[in-house]
Amino acid sequence: MIDRALRHPSFVLGLSITLLVLGVALLAMIWTPFDPTAMRISARLRPPSATNWLGTDQFGRDVLSMLMMGARNALLVGVVAVGIGLSIGVALGMMAATREGSLLDEAIMRICDFTFAFPAVLTAILILTFLGPGLVNAILAIGIFNIPVFARIARGASLQVMARDYIRAAQAAGRSTFGILHRHVLPNITGILIVQASVQFALAILAEAGLSYLGIGTQPPNPSWGRMLNDSQTYFAQAAYLAIFPGAAIALCVLGFNLLGDGLRDVLDPKSKER
Amino acid sequence: MNRMLEARNLHKSYILPRASWWERRVRIEAVRDVSLHVHAGETLGIVGESGSGKSTLARLLMALERPDSGRLFWQGEEITVLSAAELRARRHGIQMVFQDPYGSLDPRMRILDTVAEPLDVAEPGLAREQRHARVAEILERVGLNADMLARYPHQFSGGQRQRIAIARALITRPRILVADEPASALDVSIQAQILNLLGDLKLEFGLAMVFISHDLGIVRYLADRMMVMRHGVVVEEGETERVFTAPEHPYTRALIAAMPKLETD
Numbered sequence: 001m002i003d004r005a006l007r008h009p010s011f012v013l014g015l016s017i018t019l020l021v022l023g024v025a026l027l028a029m030i031w032t033p034f035d036p037t038a039m040r041i042s043a044r045l046r047p048p049s050a051t052n053w054l055g056t057d058q059f060g061r062d063v064l065s066m067l068m069m070g071a072r073n074a075l076l077v078g079v080v081a082v083g084i085g086l087s088i089g090v091a092l093g094m095m096a097a098t099r100e101g102s103l104l105d106e107a108i109m110r111i112c113d114f115t116f117a118f119p120a121v122l123t124a125i126l127i128l129t130f131l132g133p134g135l136v137n138a139i140l141a142i143g144i145f146n147i148p149v150f151a152r153i154a155r156g157a158s159l160q161v162m163a164r165d166y167i168r169a170a171q172a173a174g175r176s177t178f179g180i181l182h183r184h185v186l187p188n189i190t191g192i193l194i195v196q197a198s199v200q201f202a203l204a205i206l207a208e209a210g211l212s213y214l215g216i217g218t219q220p221p222n223p224s225w226g227r228m229l230n231d232s233q234t235y236f237a238q239a240a241y242l243a244i245f246p247g248a249a250i251a252l253c254v255l256g257f258n259l260l261g262d263g264l265r266d267v268l269d270p271k272s273k274e275r
Numbered sequence: 276m277n278r279m280l281e282a283r284n285l286h287k288s289y290i291l292p293r294a295s296w297w298e299r300r301v302r303i304e305a306v307r308d309v310s311l312h313v314h315a316g317e318t319l320g321i322v323g324e325s326g327s328g329k330s331t332l333a334r335l336l337m338a339l340e341r342p343d344s345g346r347l348f349w350q351g352e353e354i355t356v357l358s359a360a361e362l363r364a365r366r367h368g369i370q371m372v373f374q375d376p377y378g379s380l381d382p383r384m385r386i387l388d389t390v391a392e393p394l395d396v397a398e399p400g401l402a403r404e405q406r407h408a409r410v411a412e413i414l415e416r417v418g419l420n421a422d423m424l425a426r427y428p429h430q431f432s433g434g435q436r437q438r439i440a441i442a443r444a445l446i447t448r449p450r451i452l453v454a455d456e457p458a459s460a461l462d463v464s465i466q467a468q469i470l471n472l473l474g475d476l477k478l479e480f481g482l483a484m485v486f487i488s489h490d491l492g493i494v495r496y497l498a499d500r501m502m503v504m505r506h507g508v509v510v511e512e513g514e515t516e517r518v519f520t521a522p523e524h525p526y527t528r529a530l531i532a533a534m535p536k537l538e539t540d
Contacts, residue, residue, distance in 0.1 A: 165379035166389075169443065171339055174366035174396035176359075187383040 004267055011263020014198075017256025025071040034062035036069040037221040045239050055241050057231065063242065066223040067249055073135065073224050074253060077208040078201040080139045085146020086197055092147070093154025094181050100159060109155070112148035120145040120203075121210055133216035135224075142207045146200050153196050157189035191268035198261035202254040209250050225250050278351065279483035280369070280451045281312040285335050285345035287328075305331040306342070307507040311485075315450065318477060318484040320498025320515060322491055322530070328507035329487045330374075333455040336485060337371050338362060350450060367397035370444035372473075374456040376436035380428040386439055387424040390414065393447045413442045417472060434465035438472070445476060452477070453485045458493065470497065491534050495519055503527045 005011050033053070040060035048055045054063040096105040115123075124141040131137040161167065162185060170180050211217030212226030220227070225246040232242035287306040293299075306328045313319045323329050334340045338347060338354050347354045349369055354362060370393065373379035380389055390410045394401065401409075411421035417438040428436060437457060444452060454473060458466040474497060477484050488494050494501055495515055502512040503526065511524040522528045 165373040165375060166381040168334070168337075168339055169371070169373065169379055169440070170381075170392060172337055172366060172369075172371050173393035173443075174363040175392070176363065179396075184381050184384075188381070 001267065005263070008263050008267055010259040011267055014256050014259030014261070014263050017252060018260050021071055021253050021256060022075065024068050025075045028065075028068035028072045032062075032065035032068050034065045036061060036065035036223050038062075045235060045242075047239065048241060054245050055239065057228075057239075057242055058235055063228075063245055066228060067225070067245060069223040070225040070228065070246065070249065071253070073218055073222065074205045074208060074250075077135070077139050077142065078204045078257075081142040081204040081208075082146055082197050082200050084140075084143030085150045085200060086193065089147040089150025089152075090154040090186075090193065093151040093156075094158050094185060096151070097155045097158035097162060097185075098177055098181065105155075108151060112151050115145065115148045121207055124207060124211060125214065125216065128211065128216045133219060135218045135222065138208055138211050138217040141211075142204050145207075146204070149200060150193065150196065153192060154189060157192045158185050161185050161188045191264075195261050195265045195268065198257050198264060202257035202261070205257070206250065206254055277315060278312045278348070279315050280336065280350075280485065281348040282336060283310050283346045283348075285309045285332070285347070286343045287331055287335055287340065288343055304507050306335060309345075309504075309507075309509055311502060311509075311512075313451070313483040313485060315483050316477070316481050317500070318486055318498045320494035320501035321485065321487045321504060322489060322494050322501060323504035324489060326506075327504040329489075329504055330455055331507075332504070333371065333453050333485070333487055336453055337369065338366075363396070367393055367447035368449050369451040369453070370447065370449040372437070372440050372444050372452065372454045372457040375460050376433050376440055377428075377460075379440050380436055382428055384427070385424065386414075386426055386428070386431075389428070390439060390443045390446055393443060397447045409446060410442075413446045414439070417442045417445075417476075432465075433461050434468060437461060437465075437469050441469075441472065441476070445480065448480065449482070451483045451485075453487070455487045456489070457486075459488065459490065466493075473497070491519075491530060503530065 038061065040056070043052075043056050043060040044058055046052055046056040046060075052062050052064065054067065056062055057066070092108050096108040099105050120142075124138070124145065127141040127144070128137055131140070158181075167180060167184055170184055175183070208217050208224070209226035209229070212224035213230045215227070215230065217226055218224035228246040229243060229250075232239070232246070236243055285306055286304070286308060288302050288304040291301040291303060293301075309328075309332060311319060321329050321332065331340070335342050336347065342355070345355070349365060352365070354365070357365070387407070387410055390413065391406055394406060394409060407424070410424060414421050414423070419435060419438050419442070423431075428439070431439065441457075457473065458469045461469060470493060473484070473486075476482065486494065486497055498515045500513065501515045501518055502509050503518070503524065504510070505526050511518060511522065511527045518527060519531060522531055
């Protein structure tokens with residue numbers, strides 16, 4: 001399977017981009033060329049140069065350092081928000097699947113439908129106006145919207161798995177419902193969940209950028225790609241690079257996770273498995 | 276003689292899923308008033324066309340589904356009154372072989388863990404080496420090499436998979452085996468091997484066996500007694516040879532008349 005994955009172009013490209021972003025984010029935790037929050041008014045709006053590779057912003061902060069720190073924040077949002085959605089959503093979805101057609105199942109699924117009826121970013125804005133702006137609240141708001149996505153997928157995939165005879169066999173062996181979910185259902189739906197997680201990861205990063213662009217996500221001085229994009233608007237005529245670099249970072253990152261998800265879908269799909 | 280498996284007046288119906296809330300609910304009676312018993316060492320054949328309720332009956336006998344009404348006994352003990360935990364503790368005494376050898380093995384589980392699953396539940400404290408040895412022993416008994424333990428189901432043929440499924444069913448040395456069309460998904464050449472294996476194992480383990488099939492020839496070969504099912508109801512039952520030589524119910528006569536015969540001139 002690893003062979004096949006490494007021959008799949010979008011998987012390889014997606015994985016490379018993802019690893020690059022991850023590497024940059026990890027590096028940012030221990031080292032950035034400059035302090036991303038340090039202002040030097042004397043060096044404001046400098047175009048890319050040998051000292052400031054990607055230039056400086058209106059306060060003289062190093063754009064590369066801010067982008068690196070922004071990568072860390074973007075990944076943090078992705079990991080935690082998708083983690084919230086994955087853990088709670090999968091638990092709910094599998095629970096609904098074991099009680100298919102019951103009141104519990106109906107309740108869980110109707111609540112999911114209800115959440116789906118609202119545009120995610122719009123409701124995230126609503127939540128943030130109640131909870132107040134900030135990175136942690138943004139993560140929470142995005143995470144909440146990941147719950148029904150994973151609940152629905154986990155339920156559908158679990159139902160498919162639970163119709164198989166190996167589940168009957170496990171029941172006949174005396175396994176409890178929890179044991180069956182843990183040993184048979186979860187391992188068999190992991191592939192689908194991983195694919196969905198990488199797609200949701202891209203969406204979470206995009207959502208964080210969007211919220212920060214609107215000023216209710218990551219708060220200054222903590223750098224965020226979305227807010228960098230917003231700040232750049234005023235200086236776009238003088239310093240277009242201020243908009244181009246964070247924009248490219250968002251696009252690259254989202255592209256990377258989407259390609260990774262597409263690639264994984266093909267690689268993990270049992271129907272395309274080589275015999 | 277002691278009755279290893281007994282069912283009294285089992286009923287099971289399903290409500291078909293509706294396309295909308297305005298549709299009428301349609302209830303299908305899959306099993307109607309079925310009673311049966313199997314002695315130790317005896318094979319009861321159940322025949323009937325698809326949709327006759329054979330597989331539903333198999334799941335009821337295995338207590339994988341609750342009957343709407345009726346009583347079920349395993350080795351003389353009433354099962355229908357037990358709690359879920361009590362029921363699980365008795366499952367090692369009755370096991371099942373399924374029809375589709377591709378669907379009955381977890382594709383993400385090694386053969387070792389698949390075969391050991393009933394054992395893991397019945398004897399949770401078993402040491403690793405012993406567990407390994409028990410699995411290797413039963414695999415060899417069903418005609419497979421013990422060096423296949425770390426492999427996954429997709430690396431085996433249909434016949435081999437069915438042998439693995441039989442090994443899983445027998446590892447806890449059950450007294451009762453329910454076989455739901457265990458050979459009908461296999462190539463004809465493999466079918467005979469699997470059926471002979473089941474016949475041998477039945478003798479060796481002294482199993483009470485319920486053998487479900489739509490193939491009358493196989494049932495005649497394996498079963499001591501047989502039941503003919505149609506639309507969820509038992510239309511005829513008796514000693515296998517008696518049913519074949521002197522069928523009483525017109526449906527049984529029609530089934531037997533439809534059997535392919537070898538021309539003997």
